[in-house]
Amino acid sequence: MIYIAGMDEHTDQTRKPRADAVRNRERVLEAAKAVFNAGGPDASLEAVAKRAGVGIGTLYRHFPTREDLFEAVYRREVEQLSEFAEQLKNAKDPVDALRRWLHSGVEFVATKKGMVAALALAVQSGSELHAFSFERLTKAIGSLLERAAAAGAMRADVSPEDLLRAFFGMCYMHDQPGWQSSVLRMLDVFVDGLRVRPVAKANAHAARATKPATKRKR
Amino acid sequence: MIYIAGMDEHTDQTRKPRADAVRNRERVLEAAKAVFNAGGPDASLEAVAKRAGVGIGTLYRHFPTREDLFEAVYRREVEQLSEFAEQLKNAKDPVDALRRWLHSGVEFVATKKGMVAALALAVQSGSELHAFSFERLTKAIGSLLERAAAAGAMRADVSPEDLLRAFFGMCYMHDQPGWQSSVLRMLDVFVDGLRVRPVAKANAHAARATKPATKRKR
DNA sequence: TTGTTAAACGGAGGGTGCCTCCGTATCTTC
DNA sequence: GAAGATACGGAGGCACCCTCCGTTTAACAA
Numbered sequence: 001m002i003y004i005a006g007m008d009e010h011t012d013q014t015r016k017p018r019a020d021a022v023r024n025r026e027r028v029l030e031a032a033k034a035v036f037n038a039g040g041p042d043a044s045l046e047a048v049a050k051r052a053g054v055g056i057g058t059l060y061r062h063f064p065t066r067e068d069l070f071e072a073v074y075r076r077e078v079e080q081l082s083e084f085a086e087q088l089k090n091a092k093d094p095v096d097a098l099r100r101w102l103h104s105g106v107e108f109v110a111t112k113k114g115m116v117a118a119l120a121l122a123v124q125s126g127s128e129l130h131a132f133s134f135e136r137l138t139k140a141i142g143s144l145l146e147r148a149a150a151a152g153a154m155r156a157d158v159s160p161e162d163l164l165r166a167f168f169g170m171c172y173m174h175d176q177p178g179w180q181s182s183v184l185r186m187l188d189v190f191v192d193g194l195r196v197r198p199v200a201k202a203n204a205h206a207a208r209a210t211k212p213a214t215k216r217k218r
Numbered sequence: 219m220i221y222i223a224g225m226d227e228h229t230d231q232t233r234k235p236r237a238d239a240v241r242n243r244e245r246v247l248e249a250a251k252a253v254f255n256a257g258g259p260d261a262s263l264e265a266v267a268k269r270a271g272v273g274i275g276t277l278y279r280h281f282p283t284r285e286d287l288f289e290a291v292y293r294r295e296v297e298q299l300s301e302f303a304e305q306l307k308n309a310k311d312p313v314d315a316l317r318r319w320l321h322s323g324v325e326f327v328a329t330k331k332g333m334v335a336a337l338a339l340a341v342q343s344g345s346e347l348h349a350f351s352f353e354r355l356t357k358a359i360g361s362l363l364e365r366a367a368a369a370g371a372m373r374a375d376v377s378p379e380d381l382l383r384a385f386f387g388m389c390y391m392h393d394q395p396g397w398q399s400s401v402l403r404m405l406d407v408f409v410d411g412l413r414v415r416p417v418a419k420a421n422a423h424a425a426r427a428t429k430p431a432t433k434r435k436r
Numbered sequence: 437t438t439g440t441t442a443a444a445c446g447g448a449g450g451g452t453g454c455c456t457c458c459g460t461a462t463c464t465t466c
Numbered sequence: 467g468a469a470g471a472t473a474c475g476g477a478g479g480c481a482c483c484c485t486c487c488g489t490t491t492a493a494c495a496a
Contacts, residue, residue: 120390120391157403158404159400161400162400162403165397165400165401165404166387166404168387168391169384169387169388169390170383170384170387170388172338172387172390172391173383173386173387173390179383182377182379182383183383186376186380186381186383186408188411189408189412190384190407190408191411192410193407193409194407
């Protein structure tokens with residue numbers, strides 16, 4: 001178990017956390033943020049330690065695995081994204097709300113090279129980010145999806161997990177020039193596909209196409 | 219310049235390529251295929267060399283960079299995928315043809331862990347695979363898209379590059395259980411979004427949504 | 437066959453990064 | 467100020483990357 005800096009005044013009879021430990025943790029976090037955003041998820045941890053002015057051992061004590069560090073760095077960002085979904089719950093057009101959320105996600109990713117990787121980790125299983133981010137973002141998308149489906153504006157056979165995966169997948173390919181507008185365009189196409197078909201003929205096609213995916217997942 | 223094994227009888231006054239060189243190249247390729255498919259794109263090249271029963275130096279002489287090896291391994295597979303698109307050109311329903319191609323792409327990826335990465339490389343710029351695979355696959359998708367658009371069945375504002383990116387993006391997240399059916403489902407939604415809207419109201423939405431992407435890309 | 441020579445082989449070695457371990461330094465508490 | 471808990475930091479062992487070059491071997495000619 002690792003102390004989270006500044007959680008509250010020392011609870012009961014535990015010692016006050018050491019000042020240098022708190023300081024170093026903060027330094028490492030800041031350095032990691034910079035290094036990951038610039039160099040992506042494979043950036044050298046030793047570089048992070050050096051930038052933080054800290055020994056490599058100290059880094060590893062605070063964050064035993066690479067993922068732990070990632071999680072700490074991007075937890076707040078994920079939270080922001082999630083909160084934005086909360087705000088959008090009051091939008092008039094629920095389909096448009098979903099679209100707007102996705103778009104803001106793209107913008108979010110645009111400035112942070114490490115962010116995509118962090119979110120990709122969230123989507124894949126096994127990592128620690130999974131527990132936090134995945135659940136958080138799934139819930140965020142889920143609430144948007146649900147509202148749209150309840151309003152009858154959108155098909156109901158797509159799970160939040162599906163959507164999350166599709167979204168980050170698209171963002172993952174973000175090294176080309178012009179990736180951003182391309183992704184936005186693709187997301188629009190995608191959201192259009194989610195919209196409930198107003199005409200029977202189109203529905204027939206959709207039904208046939210969706211057949212191969214037998215189970216609703218999990 | 220590296221000799222491609224068995225291209226033809228030695229052209230003019232060049233020496234016949236050495237037998238051991240040809241043999242080793244083949245061995246390395248086979249080993250690399252196995253190792254990459256199993257361990258993904260970050261697999262150890264030294265493991266490849268060992269599996270091939272060859273010194274690490276030999277591996278590097280034949281394939282100076284990791285990407286070169288990747289390219290050699292997956293070139294044929296990409297070609298296959300591309301040829302399948304060619305066959306689909308004669309299908310009745312062009313939209314369905316596109317869907318089928320995408321589905322087969324998923325299947326293709328399913329058994330090859332390294333394949334996704336190879337294709338991701340193709341989509342990103344800089345790599346050598348770019349020149350070959352990207353162009354090839356873009357052309358494959360392009361022909362399908364074009365036919366569908368010409369038939370008036372599909373919107374014309376999505377480029378083959380966009381689609382390629384979206385496709386591989388979705389496949390990139392393929393470590394979860396059940397990823398395959400999820401991706402298939404998402405692709406269907408996506409293709410539905412591509413379909414030309416039969417009703418004015420829906421079209422209005424689509425037009426509004428597509429607005430942010432101002433340019434046709436590049 | 438045998439000799440010549442270009443070509444290919446393979447692995448040692450220098451570099452970087454990962455992570456662990458533990459002697460040393462520093463902080464908190466009394 | 468002393469004691470004890472806690473954190474520091476970097477040396478060290480490991481794995482991988484890639485290059486370089488002395489040694490081997492296959493192709494060709496005589």
